[in-house]
Amino acid sequence: MSEIPSLQRAAVAALLRDDVLAMQGYTPGEQVNDCLKLNTNECAWPPSPAVQACLSQLSGESMRLYPDPMSHALREAAAALWGHPANGIVAGNGSDDCLTMIYRSVLRPGDRVAVPWPTYGLYDTLASIQGVEMLHVAWQDHWQLPIQEFIAAAPRLILVANPNNPSATMVSVQELVALAEALPQSVVVVDEAYIDYATADSSCIPALLTHSNMLVLRTCSKSYALAGARLGFCLGNPEIIAQFCKVKDSYNVNALTQAVGLAAIRDQDYHQQLVEDTLAAREDLMADVRKRGWTWPPSCANFLLCHVGPQAESIYRALKARGILLRWWDRPQLRECLRITVGTPEDQARLFQALDEVCA
Amino acid sequence: MSEIPSLQRAAVAALLRDDVLAMQGYTPGEQVNDCLKLNTNECAWPPSPAVQACLSQLSGESMRLYPDPMSHALREAAAALWGHPANGIVAGNGSDDCLTMIYRSVLRPGDRVAVPWPTYGLYDTLASIQGVEMLHVAWQDHWQLPIQEFIAAAPRLILVANPNNPSATMVSVQELVALAEALPQSVVVVDEAYIDYATADSSCIPALLTHSNMLVLRTCSKSYALAGARLGFCLGNPEIIAQFCKVKDSYNVNALTQAVGLAAIRDQDYHQQLVEDTLAAREDLMADVRKRGWTWPPSCANFLLCHVGPQAESIYRALKARGILLRWWDRPQLRECLRITVGTPEDQARLFQALDEVCA
Numbered sequence: 001m002s003e004i005p006s007l008q009r010a011a012v013a014a015l016l017r018d019d020v021l022a023m024q025g026y027t028p029g030e031q032v033n034d035c036l037k038l039n040t041n042e043c044a045w046p047p048s049p050a051v052q053a054c055l056s057q058l059s060g061e062s063m064r065l066y067p068d069p070m071s072h073a074l075r076e077a078a079a080a081l082w083g084h085p086a087n088g089i090v091a092g093n094g095s096d097d098c099l100t101m102i103y104r105s106v107l108r109p110g111d112r113v114a115v116p117w118p119t120y121g122l123y124d125t126l127a128s129i130q131g132v133e134m135l136h137v138a139w140q141d142h143w144q145l146p147i148q149e150f151i152a153a154a155p156r157l158i159l160v161a162n163p164n165n166p167s168a169t170m171v172s173v174q175e176l177v178a179l180a181e182a183l184p185q186s187v188v189v190v191d192e193a194y195i196d197y198a199t200a201d202s203s204c205i206p207a208l209l210t211h212s213n214m215l216v217l218r219t220c221s222k223s224y225a226l227a228g229a230r231l232g233f234c235l236g237n238p239e240i241i242a243q244f245c246k247v248k249d250s251y252n253v254n255a256l257t258q259a260v261g262l263a264a265i266r267d268q269d270y271h272q273q274l275v276e277d278t279l280a281a282r283e284d285l286m287a288d289v290r291k292r293g294w295t296w297p298p299s300c301a302n303f304l305l306c307h308v309g310p311q312a313e314s315i316y317r318a319l320k321a322r323g324i325l326l327r328w329w330d331r332p333q334l335r336e337c338l339r340i341t342v343g344t345p346e347d348q349a350r351l352f353q354a355l356d357e358v359c360a
Numbered sequence: 361m362s363e364i365p366s367l368q369r370a371a372v373a374a375l376l377r378d379d380v381l382a383m384q385g386y387t388p389g390e391q392v393n394d395c396l397k398l399n400t401n402e403c404a405w406p407p408s409p410a411v412q413a414c415l416s417q418l419s420g421e422s423m424r425l426y427p428d429p430m431s432h433a434l435r436e437a438a439a440a441l442w443g444h445p446a447n448g449i450v451a452g453n454g455s456d457d458c459l460t461m462i463y464r465s466v467l468r469p470g471d472r473v474a475v476p477w478p479t480y481g482l483y484d485t486l487a488s489i490q491g492v493e494m495l496h497v498a499w500q501d502h503w504q505l506p507i508q509e510f511i512a513a514a515p516r517l518i519l520v521a522n523p524n525n526p527s528a529t530m531v532s533v534q535e536l537v538a539l540a541e542a543l544p545q546s547v548v549v550v551d552e553a554y555i556d557y558a559t560a561d562s563s564c565i566p567a568l569l570t571h572s573n574m575l576v577l578r579t580c581s582k583s584y585a586l587a588g589a590r591l592g593f594c595l596g597n598p599e600i601i602a603q604f605c606k607v608k609d610s611y612n613v614n615a616l617t618q619a620v621g622l623a624a625i626r627d628q629d630y631h632q633q634l635v636e637d638t639l640a641a642r643e644d645l646m647a648d649v650r651k652r653g654w655t656w657p658p659s660c661a662n663f664l665l666c667h668v669g670p671q672a673e674s675i676y677r678a679l680k681a682r683g684i685l686l687r688w689w690d691r692p693q694l695r696e697c698l699r700i701t702v703g704t705p706e707d708q709a710r711l712f713q714a715l716d717e718v719c720a
Contacts, residue, residue: 012599015547015573020465025606028429037425046420055616056416060406063588063620065397066581069388093453096609104489105380109469122610129464129607187375213375221426228423228615239372246385247489249456250482255588256415256616260423 023128026121030325036350038341039325041165041194041303043225044281045274045344048267051226051260058259067255070245074258077265078233082205082218087238090245091261093252095193095219095232096122101244102157102215102234103130106187111156116146118333120165120191132156143169143297151182158183161191163198166327166339168299170198177207180214189215194301196223196275197282202300205235212237222302223275224264231261278302282342288352289340292359302342312336318358324351383488386481390685396710398701399685401525401554401663403585404641405634405704408627411586411620418619427615430605434618437625438593442565442578447598450605451621453612455553455579455592456482461604462517462575462594463490466547471516476506478693480525480551492516503529503657511542518543521551523558526687526699528659530558537567540574549575554661556583556635557642562660565595572597582662583635584624591621638662642702648712649700652719662702672696678718684711 013021029040071091079086092098103126107113113127117136127134137149143164150158158179163170180188188211190204195218204216215236221227231253234244253261264271285304289296294306308315316328316338327339343351373381389400431451439446452458463486467473473487477496487494497509503524510518518539523530540548548571550564555578564576575596581587591613594604613621624631645664649656654666668675676688676698687699703711 011572012597012603014545015600016465016603017468020603020607023606026610028426028610040426042425046424051423052418052420055418058412058415060412060585063411064406064585065402066388066400066587067590093609093614094611096611100609105376108377125610185374212371225420225424227426227611230427230611230614237372240375243372243376243380246383247380249453249460250386250388250485251454251456251587251590254453254590254614254617256620257614260616 019128019131024125026125029327032325034323036324036343036347038343038347038351039327039339040227041222041301041341042227043222043274043278043302044342044347045225045277047225047260048264048270050263050267050270054259054263055256058256062255062259065255067251067253067258069251071253071258074231074253074261074265077262078218081265081268082235084205084208084235085238088208088236088241090234090241090248091253092232092234092248093257094221094230095191095217095234097230097248097252098217098232098234099123099126101248102187102189103127104247105244106157107132108156112153113157113159114150114153114155115159116164118166118331119159120161123159139167143167145171145175145179147175147179147182150179154183155186157187157189159189159191161193162204163194163300165194165301166303166305166334166337167297168194168301168303168305169297170202170300173202173204173207176204176214177211180211184213187213187215189217191217193217193219193222197278197302198300208236212240215240220261220264223278224271225274226260226264229257229260231257278342281345281348284345285340285342285348288348292355303339305337305339307336308338309336312338315355315358319351319354322354322358324354379488379491383485386485389687392685394683396684396703396707398703398707398711399687399699400587401582401661401701402587403582403634403638403662404702404707405585405637407585407620408624408630410623410627410630414619414623415616418616422615422619425615427611427613427618429611431613431618434591434613434621434625437622438578441625441628442595444565444568444595445598448568448596448601450594450601450608451613452592452594452608453617454581454590455551455577455594457608457612458577458592458594459483459486461608462547462549463487464607465604466517467492468516472513473517473519474510474513474515475519476524478526478691479519479521483519499527503527505531505535505539507535507539507542510539514543515546517547517549519549519551521553522564523554523660525554525661526663526665526694526697527657528554528661528663528665529657530562530660533562533564533567536564536574537571540571544573547573547575549577551577553577553579553582557638557662558660568596572600575600580621580624583638584631585634586620586624589617589620591617638702641705641708644705645700645702645708648708652715664700666698666700667696668698669696672698675715675718679711679714682714682718684714
């Protein structure tokens with residue numbers, strides 16, 4: 001292996017955009033081998049057996065040939081599942097890919113993006129890449145949506161994770177619709193990555209029929225247990241979605257993911273079981289957390305944002321040393337918190353045994 | 361399924377970027393079921409049996425959890441294969457994804473991209489998405505690189521597919537290095553998607569050691585028969601590659617693709633056999649094409665750009681009606697040409713039998 005001489009900083013700077021040099025890359029949650037991962041909100045159980053079966057049956061032809069650029073079969077399955085027209089749905093290489101389509105299609109130089117803060121960190125990273133200003137609007141008390149601040153700021157694009165990450169809290173469809181109606185020249189994206197863990201009728205998909213400036217994101221990474229396969233969807237007005245298809249990577253969803261995604265979506269019985277098992281395990285997790293005196297906002301997702309106190313960081317590090325990952329952020333609003341993903345009963349038993357040792 | 365009221369054009373325009381509304385999306389080669397596809401330069405044979413075996417063994421865990429964001433195992437395998445440092449390699453969701461990283465990292469408002477023309481159409485689409493001007497510099501006679509025109513134009517980014525698509529011709533490493541040396545403030549990308557079908561020592565990878573403004577793209581879509589899996593690589597100076605990693609989608613290569621890509625790259629015996637079979641079939645294809653009196657530039661790839669004459673379009677359409685797809689473009693330089701992908705001996709027999717009928 002040859003050694004490449006180290007470039008001078010100035011030489012790199014000459015070849016790349018200043019804003020790329022200056023930006024922070026997104027830091028994904030730690031992926032450490034042989035750890036108990038309760039840090040990135042994956043499903044605690046594997047995907048449907050139909051997924052495994054479909055992989056064994058995949059033909060060499062389906063790997064040799066380019067995939068369907070428009071993921072037609074997936075779009076049709078998603079349309080039937082969510083009651084939205086297929087031509088109002090585009091599939092992405094994860095919903096992160098759908099976010100990229102949105103940023104690229106909507107944001108002009110000088111435009112601003114706004115999010116209630118804190119939320120999913122990737123929204124910031126994408127604003128840096130697009131070279132636009134990001135506005136953090138603090139959540140109101142009890143994670144209520146700061147609607148008036150958004151209306152006053154009138155940004156070009158607003159993103160609301162609903163349920164929110166990292167708080168697991170929700171705002172109502174009515175509030176989100178009111179926001180979209182108050183800002184008809186803005187695009188309001190509702191990222192529903194965790195919505196299968198929330199109550200029925202909490203999705204904004206039905207509102208898309210009458211609000212063309214609203215978009216909804218869905219993912220198979222959480223409740224379908226397919227984070228490894230990368231599959232997400234953006235739903236909206238078909239004329240808007242048609243424009244997104246122009247800016248998406250031409251073969252953005254590979255053939256393997258199209259096949260396993262379809263298998264997972266078609267096995268709704270298994271999906272329902274995954275959700276029920278997760279909600280039951282969340283009850284157990286809450287009971288254990290409550291015993292320690294920690295508090296958390298009401299969770300509508302597969303995780304809890306626990307207020308632990310000043311020892312949050314040391315607990316995070318001590319657990320990590322024992323091979324258990326939770327999520328901790330070195331940020332003002334979150335420094336005393338730990339985010340815990342719902343695990344299997346065995347995962348959670350291991351976590352609380354380790355916590356007993358760590359806190360002893 | 362509910363119907364969404366059609367949006368007024370003005371309402372769409374108000375929500376999206378003008379340049380996105382105005383741009384043409386990239387038109388991938390047709391993907392038609394149950395056709396003989398000799399139109400998108402896929403490998404004629406399926407991938408290594410090791411790929412199929414690896415799919416059958418994929419665990420539910422690898423699908424449940426997020427993939428390795430940096431595709432470390434793939435980078436190491438690519439480093440060993442191509443003799444380039446692993447930290448000077450980034451994997452992409454196809455090399456199209458690597459192109460997106462390059463455009464986003466390099467191009468500032470007002471910058472220009474240039475390509476020798478005609479070439480791979482996606483380079484244009486990405487320029488539209490990035491909102492920068494694309495300069496088409498006509499190839500010189502016999503598909504020679506127009507070096508002086510590039511130097512005079514001094515664009516920020518130059519892309520050269522080598523071998524070129526659709527001509528299958530190559531330019532020398534010396535010329536590409538001379539171009540990079542003449543324009544030290546420009547980034548020169550050499551897209552080597554088809555290079556495994558060319559002669560040895562025709563790759564620019566060794567030049568990356570000493571030319572930090574050069575980048576090389578590689579793909580598993582062609583000679584590894586994995587177009588369906590979407591896997592490409594960008595190679596360059598490690599400090600440049602580190603910046604690309606900041607703008608890439610955080611989990612850009614899914615876990616299934618990481619696994620099958622690794623299996624395919626590790627089976628170099630099978631890969632070598634695929635390349636040899638392709639080159640042998642290319643000889644047969646050339647012999648058959650020669651009999652028809654068609655001409656083509658010397659091919660260094662798995663396809664021929666045949667000059668067919670004014671009847672090219674009608675032949676293309678007649679073959680399509682018989683379930684055989686070739687590539688034809690309604691463009692001034694290419695209207696009299698058909699691009700034919702190398703097929704299996706059976707594929708090619710079927711093609712020429714159909715051609716006999718069509719031309720009779």
